[in-house]
Amino acid sequence: MVETLGKNVIQLSQATFEFILLLQQTILNVFKPPFRWKEFVKQLEFVANGSLIIVVFCVSFAAMVTILESSFHMKMVIQNDSMVPGFAAMLIFKELGAVVTALLLTSRVGAGMTAEVGSMKITEQIDALKMLGIDPVHYLVVPRWLATIIGATLLTVIANMVCLYCAFLVSQAYLGFTEGIFITNLTRFVRFSDLFQSCVKGASFGTVIPLMSCYWGFRCQSGAEGVGTATTNSVVASSVAIIMIDFILSFMFS
Amino acid sequence: MQIWRVSTQSFATTGMAGFFVGAIMTVQFTMQMKEFGALGYLGGLATSATIREIGPLLIAFMLSGKVGAFTSAELGTMRVTEQIDAIRCLGADPLQEIILPRFIAIVVSSFFLLGLGLFMSIFGGMFLGGLFAGVNYEEYFRHIPTIVAFPSIVAGLIKCFVFALVLATICTFKGYSTTGGAKGVGRAVVETAVSTMVCIVIADWMTSFMGDIILRLVSGV
Numbered sequence: 356m357v358e359t360l361g362k363n364v365i366q367l368s369q370a371t372f373e374f375i376l377l378l379q380q381t382i383l384n385v386f387k388p389p390f391r392w393k394e395f396v397k398q399l400e401f402v403a404n405g406s407l408i409i410v411v412f413c414v415s416f417a418a419m420v421t422i423l424e425s426s427f428h429m430k431m432v433i434q435n436d437s438m439v440p441g442f443a444a445m446l447i448f449k450e451l452g453a454v455v456t457a458l459l460l461t462s463r464v465g466a467g468m469t470a471e472v473g474s475m476k477i478t479e480q481i482d483a484l485k486m487l488g489i490d491p492v493h494y495l496v497v498p499r500w501l502a503t504i505i506g507a508t509l510l511t512v513i514a515n516m517v518c519l520y521c522a523f524l525v526s527q528a529y530l531g532f533t534e535g536i537f538i539t540n541l542t543r544f545v546r547f548s549d550l551f552q553s554c555v556k557g558a559s560f561g562t563v564i565p566l567m568s569c570y571w572g573f574r575c576q577s578g579a580e581g582v583g584t585a586t587t588n589s590v591v592a593s594s595v596a597i598i599m600i601d602f603i604l605s606f607m608f609s
Numbered sequence: 610m611q612i613w614r615v616s617t618q619s620f621a622t623t624g625m626a627g628f629f630v631g632a633i634m635t636v637q638f639t640m641q642m643k644e645f646g647a648l649g650y651l652g653g654l655a656t657s658a659t660i661r662e663i664g665p666l667l668i669a670f671m672l673s674g675k676v677g678a679f680t681s682a683e684l685g686t687m688r689v690t691e692q693i694d695a696i697r698c699l700g701a702d703p704l705q706e707i708i709l710p711r712f713i714a715i716v717v718s719s720f721f722l723l724g725l726g727l728f729m730s731i732f733g734g735m736f737l738g739g740l741f742a743g744v745n746y747e748e749y750f751r752h753i754p755t756i757v758a759f760p761s762i763v764a765g766l767i768k769c770f771v772f773a774l775v776l777a778t779i780c781t782f783k784g785y786s787t788t789g790g791a792k793g794v795g796r797a798v799v800e801t802a803v804s805t806m807v808c809i810v811i812a813d814w815m816t817s818f819m820g821d822i823i824l825r826l827v828s829g830v
Binding site: 409412413416417419420421424425427428445446449450451454458459461462463466469470471473477578579580581582583586587590591593594595598599601602605606 | 622625626629630632633636637639654657658661662663666667670671673674675678679681682683685686689690790791792793794795796797798799802803805806807810811813814817818821
């Protein structure tokens, strides 16, 4: 019991150290001269364009549920639901838009990157890169990192807008608000800085996802089982990291 | 055995996720309730919102990464290394031998894990309520029974059960139908994670809508 606990703690601290090392290397490598535009654009297309439909789809369903549930709660506590647009919009901007987008990106982009880097690792392509004198961090991680930061920020803005629009439609169809009431109530609660906070959240989630996935991809063990395990680990680690960062940022902004 | 394995592996992750989800919801609700001076309702409201809506959704997302991806990776590996064909050669039905125990195990243990996560979220909320909003613990708990009615808990648990079913179905299917080597396993895991999340969001919407309609029918309004 104590032995396994100690082993786990040592492993965890080692992993954290290696992760920070990867982060440092990535940041240093961003400024090294040959900037790989082609790879960057390809990754941006994969991250942002490829995930757009899924994100919009999921987020719109989430928005519908959110506004219905907040109406339910407001009716229960203060017996009327006239504040619902403002409240639901606050919840969407501060919490739901960024987090749901990031969790979706984790499973789509993060898992995809781990699987890709992991299979490169086990087919010894990464060793081949090293032989050619190319730093794998510079070649693989940096374009993915930059692309995901930008992609996640953009997707967060889009997700927030779609979310708001869906809540708007549902509140008219199902809860009986008119457009005017909805917008008036909305502007009373939501400020522009809320959207900015949401963007900051999106960008910080975008920082974590590719680093986590590349980290697990580099550590991939050989064989089909190794790729599966690495992908699972990366998804779990990123999701936990996202929820913790979300908590820290919410705490800091309030 | 499968139940034990799935549960123990995800126990800590789920508990922690639940704790943080509760904490986040409390922080958010504090900011809103302060404007009304209604901090007394904080505990009840945050708990109710977490149990009915945000909690199951976010924790199920976590589990789809943890349990779903793990299972489909395992089944995919079995498929790719031809272990499933070997079982068939031995005259056993792979569906019965491999899929069924895993399916049941995932449904049962995800259900309990989600329940655990929701339970932990109450404590997360309580802790942060004390730390952040200055609401002491008794005050936090006082309004929970009045606001979190029995139907809310049932709704939350029904959601958990539906999510568990969705998760189990998708990850066993995707894992079982893997093709093409190590790359195929990676692809199967990615597909599992993505389609599970999409289906969970849809299931969330359906249960909320259906629950609302059924409640209306039952109460006769």
